[in-house]
Amino acid sequence: MSRSQVALLGLSLLLMLLLYVGLPGPPEQTSCLWGDPNVTVLAGLTPGNSPIFYREVLPLNQAHRVEVVLLHGKAFNSHTWEQLGTLQLLSQRGYRAVALDLPAHHAQRHDQQGSRGGAPIGDALPPVPAYPHCPAQA
Structure with missing residues (x-):
């Protein structure tokens, strides 16, 4: 190695050391998201022919x-x-907030044959009432 290559290698190592010491580390995991014991996540199945698994939280x-x-x-x-x-x-x-598991996505929900099946989500939701259109004004 020539003298200039050794000097360049030394400067590169020094620069890397300064960057390692000078740059901030990863943020601490002390966020309010993880430490609040008052948030309770409820889980359940909707009643009906095509039950849907969900997780729910209520406002605090x-x-x-x-x-x-x-x-x-x-x-x-x-x-x-x-x-x-x-x-x-x-x-x-x-x-x-309600987090729904779309049919066939909840790992613990199996039918009796062990396959992950389910009806389309539209079969489990109640129909939306149709509203009459406003009469046209003359």
Whole structure:
């Protein structure tokens, strides 16, 4: 190695050491999302021919705002919202939140043959009433 290569290597190592010491570390996991023992996540099944598993949190010590419905992607389930702290955060901010498990996504829900099945979610939801259209004004 030539003298200039050794000097360049030494400067590079010194720069890396300064960056390692000078840059901040990862944030502490002391967020209010993880430590609040007052947030209770309720779980259950809806009644009916096509039960749907859900997790629910109620607002904490605040006026009830609105309801929030959380759906998941193909590779996840309702437990994902609890693991991420989303349910706890919504509860702390005064929202009632319900995380639904779409049919065939809840790992513990099996039919008697052991397959993960379920009817389309539309079969389990009540029909939305149709409202008559307003008469046209002349």
